[in-house]
Amino acid sequence: MTFYCHMPHLIILDASHNQLTDFFGFQPPKNLKEVNFSHNQMSVMKDLSAYSSLTKLILDCILLKITKGLEKCKRLSHLSLAHNKISRIRGLDHLSLRTLCLRGNVIQKIENLQTLRNLQVLDLSCNRIQSLSGLQNLHFLGNINLESNLISEVKEAAHLHDLILLREINLLRNPVQDQEDYRLAVIFLLQHLVLLDQHTVTAEEKVSAVNKYDPPLEVIAARDHMTHLMYQLMQPQVIFDSTLPSLDAPYPILVLTGPQACGKRELAHKLCQEFSDYFAYGACHTTRGPYYGEEDGSDYHFVTEEEFQNMIQMGQFVQTMQYGGHWYGLSRETIERVAREGLACCVHMELEGVYSLKNSYFEPRYVLLIPTVVDTYVCFLKARGFYSNAQMETAVSRIDLYAKINRESPGFFDNIIPCDDRAEAYHTLKQLVKEYLGLEEHGGGGDSSSVTPDNTSTSELSQSHFAIH
Numbered sequence: 001m002t003f004y005c006h007m008p009h010l011i012i013l014d015a016s017h018n019q020l021t022d023f024f025g026f027q028p029p030k031n032l033k034e035v036n037f038s039h040n041q042m043s044v045m046k047d048l049s050a051y052s053s054l055t056k057l058i059l060d061c062i063l064l065k066i067t068k069g070l071e072k073c074k075r076l077s078h079l080s081l082a083h084n085k086i087s088r089i090r091g092l093d094h095l096s097l098r099t100l101c102l103r104g105n106v107i108q109k110i111e112n113l114q115t116l117r118n119l120q121v122l123d124l125s126c127n128r129i130q131s132l133s134g135l136q137n138l139h140f141l142g143n144i145n146l147e148s149n150l151i152s153e154v155k156e157a158a159h160l161h162d163l164i165l166l167r168e169i170n171l172l173r174n175p176v177q178d179q180e181d182y183r184l185a186v187i188f189l190l191q192h193l194v195l196l197d198q199h200t201v202t203a204e205e206k207v208s209a210v211n212k213y214d215p216p217l218e219v220i221a222a223r224d225h226m227t228h229l230m231y232q233l234m235q236p237q238v239i240f241d242s243t244l245p246s247l248d249a250p251y252p253i254l255v256l257t258g259p260q261a262c263g264k265r266e267l268a269h270k271l272c273q274e275f276s277d278y279f280a281y282g283a284c285h286t287t288r289g290p291y292y293g294e295e296d297g298s299d300y301h302f303v304t305e306e307e308f309q310n311m312i313q314m315g316q317f318v319q320t321m322q323y324g325g326h327w328y329g330l331s332r333e334t335i336e337r338v339a340r341e342g343l344a345c346c347v348h349m350e351l352e353g354v355y356s357l358k359n360s361y362f363e364p365r366y367v368l369l370i371p372t373v374v375d376t377y378v379c380f381l382k383a384r385g386f387y388s389n390a391q392m393e394t395a396v397s398r399i400d401l402y403a404k405i406n407r408e409s410p411g412f413f414d415n416i417i418p419c420d421d422r423a424e425a426y427h428t429l430k431q432l433v434k435e436y437l438g439l440e441e442h443g444g445g446g447d448s449s450s451v452t453p454d455n456t457s458t459s460e461l462s463q464s465h466f467a468i469h
């Protein structure tokens with residue numbers, strides 16, 4: 001091979017498929033940029049510091065075990081070491097590689113790649129890799145081939161979550177493919193993917209993945225509504241006279257919504273007490289056990305999981321929701337019972353419940369009670385004394401959810417009341433309800449004795465009377 005050193009203009013050298021045992025046994029032509037030594041018999045790598053202008057080096061199928069000697073090849077952007085006997089990735093630190101092929105080796109672990117900041121294409125197919133840890137800092141990676149490895153867990157894809165330029169990944173012939181919904185789960189974890197296992201990721205798949213693993217509230221509500229509608233239709237049909245929908249005067253329901261422990265339940269009870277001629281509290285069903293002091297039927301109807309599921313299947317709920325691992329649901333009968341007394345129903349629920357209720361034929365008024373000072377809200381949560389840190393964090397994080405909906409969907413809530421000060425919040429709510437009801441105060445007092453309807457007796461509370469214009 002020594003004659004090559006007399007070819008100063010040589011740029012590309014293909015010496016593949018020969019029987020060379022010592023590669024680069026010659027003084028390098030200074031312009032040499034691309035070299036292919038694949039299918040030879042060198043097996044031991046040597047110091048290539050004299051080849052600093054190399055940009056592409058192919059050393060496939062030469063029985064190589066160890067990679068070293070490339071430290072000075074600072075211009076090397078394409079390196080292929082496919083089908084060798086490499087068991088550990090070493091000696092590639094700080095190279096400016098854009099493409100690295102290690103296909104068909106015996107690598108078990110992805111390691112020592114974190115300094116390859118420019119890497120865009122990585123081929124690790126046909127190895128023995130089980131975990132994708134070790135790739136998380138390669139922010140320019142756009143294409144990874146991991147076909148025929150030993151990856152068995154979908155959650156391994158989470159290591160690639162921050163690689164926002166990643167568009168193609170191949171996980172064909174890995175045990176993970178046997179997992180149910182494997183493809184959707186990977187698409188959900190890697191939402192920038194364009195090609196997965198050599199098949200285009202469609203927009204429909206992306207939507208299905210999000211709907212499955214992190215469904216938007218609208219989707220949760222639509223599913224909830226569909227479930228209850230379907231189960232209700234399977235039952236003998238009953239006309240609910242008292243809450244029958246009518247165009248001009250829907251049955252009046254007041255929904256207080258907001259994050260857990262924002263005071264909505266307390267305010268709902270207070271309102272129903274003070275305006276007992278107009279409102280009654282609609283107790284939802286729940287599978288959670290009663291807290292200290294809670295009575296069955298007063299705050300909630302406490303039922304077992306089995307009873308709750310039976311109620312769902314009997315089509316008894318208008319809406320349901322899972323919160324904190326428990327089920328909550330507003331039954332048709334709860335609303336009917338209040339309606340039969342000639343009263344409006346006052347309930348409290350989380351946002352998902354509101355979304356679901358908006359799909360039904362009921363047309364409640366929705367009042368959002370929102371904490372504006374997080375510290376004060378946290379104090380309320382702590383004061384209850386039965387929430388774990390994780391539960392409190394969830395509750396706090398949901399404040400933003402309510403605020404976002406309010407910001408982005410004006411009119412979604414009919415009214416918004418800050419609830420940092422419960423007394424003030426109740427005062428505002430009361431004023432609002434009086435406005436709703438068209439009530440007047442005599443003598444400026446704020447108690448129940450001073451509250452009277454403006455033009456109708458309390459026993460005759462009509463639906464149109466409650467309706468807000």
Ligand SMILES: Nc1ncnc2c1ncn2[C@@H]1O[C@H](COP(=O)(O)OP(=O)(O)OP(=O)(O)O)[C@@H](O)[C@H]1O
Binds near residue numbers: 350
């Ligand atoms: N049918 C329902 N649909 C949706 N959310 C509901 C329903 N019933 C209750 N919730 C809400 O579920 C959350 C958890 O209720 P739970 O009573 O266990 O907590 P809490 O600490 O007592 O909260 P709060 O004082 O706000 O009622 C509350 O925000 C409550 O308003």
